[in-house]
Amino acid sequence: MKVVAATGNKGKIREFTRIFAPFGIEVISQSQVCPELEVEENGTTFEENSFLKANAVHQHTKTAVVADDSGLCVDALGGAPGVYSARYAGEDTPYPEKIRLLLEELKDIPDEKRTARFVAHICFIDENSNRIDVEGVCEGNIGYEPKGENGFGYDPIFMVGEKSFSELSDEEKDQCSHRGKALRELTKRLGQHL
Numbered sequence: 001m002k003v004v005a006a007t008g009n010k011g012k013i014r015e016f017t018r019i020f021a022p023f024g025i026e027v028i029s030q031s032q033v034c035p036e037l038e039v040e041e042n043g044t045t046f047e048e049n050s051f052l053k054a055n056a057v058h059q060h061t062k063t064a065v066v067a068d069d070s071g072l073c074v075d076a077l078g079g080a081p082g083v084y085s086a087r088y089a090g091e092d093t094p095y096p097e098k099i100r101l102l103l104e105e106l107k108d109i110p111d112e113k114r115t116a117r118f119v120a121h122i123c124f125i126d127e128n129s130n131r132i133d134v135e136g137v138c139e140g141n142i143g144y145e146p147k148g149e150n151g152f153g154y155d156p157i158f159m160v161g162e163k164s165f166s167e168l169s170d171e172e173k174d175q176c177s178h179r180g181k182a183l184r185e186l187t188k189r190l191g192q193h194l
């Protein structure tokens with residue numbers, strides 16, 4: 001089975017590709033089929049935005065499509081940046097700077113209040129326009145400095161136990177990540193439909 005990933009985020013594409021591979025699902029990126037398509041993410045929830053992205057690409061390609069809307073929810077910030085994680089401190093602000101600002105906001109927050117979670121809402125639409133929604137959550141803590149080299153986005157400051165997401169191998173991140181959990185749930189649901 002082939003599925004178009006409705007995303008412009010290369011980190012997500014890499015994760016979709018490796019998580020789907022064992023299930024025989026091949027990922028084609030949006031940039032390969034409709035590079036000119038831009039979708040306004042004007043929803044207020046992960047669910048709404050993932051549908052906006054999946055539906056826009058599905059309307060264009062009429063093929064099976066998967067979209068991910070995700071974000072980092074920090075308890076000490078009332079759940080922010082959440083749905084606005086990609087736009088935190090400005091969409092074009094590079095991640096080292098976003099991370100610096102987030103750590104600055106949390107500078108007086110003690111260990112036990114640095115709890116956070118990554119949430120990924122996945123919206124899948126098949127070639128007949130049937131929709132499946134799944135969500136994955138990964139609980140963790142915000143660290144005090146960036147650590148590690150792997151992954152993307154806020155991975156260097158998202159701690160799962162002693163290690164940041166960036167210090168985990170790809171396999172280790174996929175095993176516990178919000179996206180790994182949601183995509184494996186999706187493959188289960190797809191298996192029931194086939």
Ligand SMILES: O=c1[nH]c(=O)c2ncn([C@@H]3O[C@H](COP(=O)(O)OP(=O)(O)OP(=O)(O)O)[C@@H](O)[C@H]3O)c2[nH]1
Nearest residue numbers: 007008009068069070071072085086152153154155
């Ligand atoms: O360190 C991270 N590790 C992750 O595993 C992860 N998953 C999500 N995020 C953050 O949340 C935003 C989602 O925003 P988002 O869903 O709108 O995606 P995006 O704008 O990057 O691409 P698109 O899929 O919308 O095209 C992303 O940009 C990242 O900042 C992550 N950060």
Ligand SMILES: [Mg+2]
Nearest residue numbers: 008041069086
């Ligand atoms: Mg986005």
